[in-house]
Amino acid sequence: MKAENSKSVLKRSIISSLVLVVFFILATGSIFLLLLIGIGMTKEYLGDGVYRETEVHERQHIKTEGKQDQYGKWDGWTTIWYSKKGSSEEAFTERVYMTHGVRQGLCTRTFPDGREEEDHYLNGIMYEFRKAAGSGPTTGSSFGLLQERTPWFLFAMEAFGFDNSYLEDYLDTAETLLYSFTFGPDEFEDYYSQVEDSLSQTPYDSIIQSNLSFSGSIGFRKMKDDQLRMAVIDRYRSGGASTFSILQSTYPNYIVEMNNNGVIGADLVQFCNVLDDSLDLMGGLDPEDPFFADSA
Numbered sequence: 001m002k003a004e005n006s007k008s009v010l011k012r013s014i015i016s017s018l019v020l021v022v023f024f025i026l027a028t029g030s031i032f033l034l035l036l037i038g039i040g041m042t043k044e045y046l047g048d049g050v051y052r053e054t055e056v057h058e059r060q061h062i063k064t065e066g067k068q069d070q071y072g073k074w075d076g077w078t079t080i081w082y083s084k085k086g087s088s089e090e091a092f093t094e095r096v097y098m099t100h101g102v103r104q105g106l107c108t109r110t111f112p113d114g115r116e117e118e119d120h121y122l123n124g125i126m127y128e129f130r131k132a133a134g135s136g137p138t139t140g141s142s143f144g145l146l147q148e149r150t151p152w153f154l155f156a157m158e159a160f161g162f163d164n165s166y167l168e169d170y171l172d173t174a175e176t177l178l179y180s181f182t183f184g185p186d187e188f189e190d191y192y193s194q195v196e197d198s199l200s201q202t203p204y205d206s207i208i209q210s211n212l213s214f215s216g217s218i219g220f221r222k223m224k225d226d227q228l229r230m231a232v233i234d235r236y237r238s239g240g241a242s243t244f245s246i247l248q249s250t251y252p253n254y255i256v257e258m259n260n261n262g263v264i265g266a267d268l269v270q271f272c273n274v275l276d277d278s279l280d281l282m283g284g285l286d287p288e289d290p291f292f293a294d295s296a
Helices: 002-036 142-149 151-159 164-179 185-199 205-225 227-238 243-250 252-260 265-282
Strands: 040-047 050-056 060-068 074-084 092-099 102-110 116-122 125-127
Touching (some): 116 151, 151 164, 164 205, 227 243
Antiparallel strands (some): 060 074
16 A cells, blocks of 8 residues: 555656646746747737737847737738848848738738739648649759748748858758768658758858757747647636646647557546646736736
């Protein structure tokens, strides 16, 4: 009996420790990530549901304005200004319709000289109405795929000081080096890192560092899609529902994924219960606060 009690105490201690880790990720993890890779971010509420976020990177600035959904993700017409740090040139401006943080619909990009590009997105990927349904990309190069799927990324990189020809040269060089190896899909990251390390000793390092920083801010926004985070936010608005019950009703795939990764259902229930108890001890949060989604 004592052994069973000891196991129970140990198990609960482990779960409590995991809850503390979750708190750190939910409350400060994204901020810590940004600080770790050298990104400063400020967020302002401008009224009428409109927010402004300003990112200061080592080599670039990004300012975004628009409305956000209940989870803090851009939602509706959103304007993004990209600029190279220290440049006197006017910012490159993107005006795009977002749905829960994903480009969805019309996107208009304006260069400092007044030139404009316009395209449409479906679930974050550029969609060409004139293309036959199911048609694939016309080129297999990395640069070609960026042109056909996410031209907004090339636009941003140009704003950061890397025109398309230079970026294409870098990607072609990286591909050539990768093709010199033989490896399977599971080994791609290792060989890609090796190629990137090699090119970091060349002038291409400026692209690598800028992309690393830019990818960090993109990753920060992806963290807002974490379903446990969204369940916690939903709990505060539910009027008493438990986090686990919300996962069951709204995010059942999260439970399936956890089970597939070896988490026993009873342990997940206990974890959520400890999480709820700990959240209650922290005190209430006001769901009507404009910055509520950033504190949950």
